[in-house]
Amino acid sequence: EVELVESGGALVQPGGSLRVSCAASGFTFSSYWMSWVRQAPGKGLEWVANIKEDGSEQYYVDSVKGRFTISKDNVQKTLYLQMNSLRVEDTAVYYCARPVASRSYDYWGQGTLVTVSS
Amino acid sequence: DTQMTQSPSSLSASVGDRVTITCRASQGIGSWLAWYQQKPGKAPKLLIHGVFNLQSGVSSRFSGSGSGTDFTLTISSLQPEDFATYFCQQAGSLPFTFGGGTKVEIK
Numbered sequence: 001e002v003e004l005v006e007s008g009g010a011l012v013q014p015g016g017s018l019r020v021s022c023a024a025s026g027f028t029f030s031s032y033w034m035s036w037v038r039q040a041p042g043k044g045l046e047w048v049a050n051i052k053e054d055g056s057e058q059y060y061v062d063s064v065k066g067r068f069t070i071s072k073d074n075v076q077k078t079l080y081l082q083m084n085s086l087r088v089e090d091t092a093v094y095y096c097a098r099p100v101a102s103r104s105y106d107y108w109g110q111g112t113l114v115t116v117s118s
Numbered sequence: 119d120t121q122m123t124q125s126p127s128s129l130s131a132s133v134g135d136r137v138t139i140t141c142r143a144s145q146g147i148g149s150w151l152a153w154y155q156q157k158p159g160k161a162p163k164l165l166i167h168g169v170f171n172l173q174s175g176v177s178s179r180f181s182g183s184g185s186g187t188d189f190t191l192t193i194s195s196l197q198p199e200d201f202a203t204y205f206c207q208q209a210g211s212l213p214f215t216f217g218g219g220t221k222v223e224i225k
Contacts, residue, residue: 045154045162045205047214061213095161102168103209104152108161 002026002107004096009112016086020112022079022096030054030074033099036081038092039111046092049081050099064090086116120145120208124217130225137193139204139220146186147210153182153191154205156219162205166191196222 008020022034036048049070050059058070069082079096093113097105121144131137141151151169154162164173166182169189179194193200201224206217 044219045207045216047216050212050214059212099209100167102152102171103150103214104164104167104207105154105162106164106167106173108163111161 002098004098004107004109006094006096006109006112009094009114011115011117012086013118014086014088014116016116017082017084018086018114019080019082020094020114022109024077024079024096024098027098029072029077034070034072034079035097035099035105036070036079037095037097037105037108038090039095040089040092043092048094051079083114086114088116090114091116119213120147120211120215122206122208122215122217124206124220126220127218128221128223130223131196132225133196133198135196135225137196137200137222139191139206141184141189141191141206141217143187143189143208143210145210147208149185150209151182151184151189152207152209153180154207155200155202156205157202165204193222 003025005023012018035050051070055072067085071080093111095111096109098107100106123142149169153166156162165176165180170182181192183190203219203221205219
């Protein structure tokens with residue numbers, strides 16, 4: 001059974017850093033692109049970043065470029081999102097999600113809450 | 119960026135009603151259109167991908183249609199478990215973008 005489990009969410013001050021993780025199981029992690037999608041409280045969904053199967057390519061939404069880094073460890077079957085220079089507007093539940101051939105997301109984690117506040 | 123305009127933002131309906139939600143893309147996205155259902159405190163659930171392809175395990179009362187820039191999600195006979203928020207998503211070009219959501223409430 002496919003499972004994605006996020007961790008690492010926390011309360012962080014503006015300008016701070018945080019790394020969130022997503023542990024994958026039940027599928028061949030090294031064969032899949034992976035993504036982070038976030039949702040601010042009471043708001044809609046926002047795609048954040050994609051990473052290629054082998055980690056060789058990454059893509060980001062403009063609002064996080066230069067501040068966030070997506071990476072994946074295919075041995076540990078874990079996806080990461082390193083977030084630096086955090087802003088209040090980065091406050092959201094961060095989901096890891098598995099995109100499939102149709103570029104839609106067939107599996108999602110339960111989400112981890114990142115709160116940026118002083 | 120491709121903007122996704124979803125309507126209505128909310129609707130009230132009764133069990134058994136036929137419900138239609140639309141999404142309009144600001145530019146052509148081919149067939150790269152998906153629909154999700156989200157319940158409070160839960161992750162989104164994939165319903166439809168590639169405009170009209172029903173995700174495995176999803177009830178056949180959900181259907182998708184459309185082409186180019188205009189797309190529709192239809193629930194043929196609303197059931198109690200269908201009261202939720204629905205989002206469309208385009209994947210025709212980066213950044214992938216979502217519609218603003220449609221909250222389906224009990225009438």
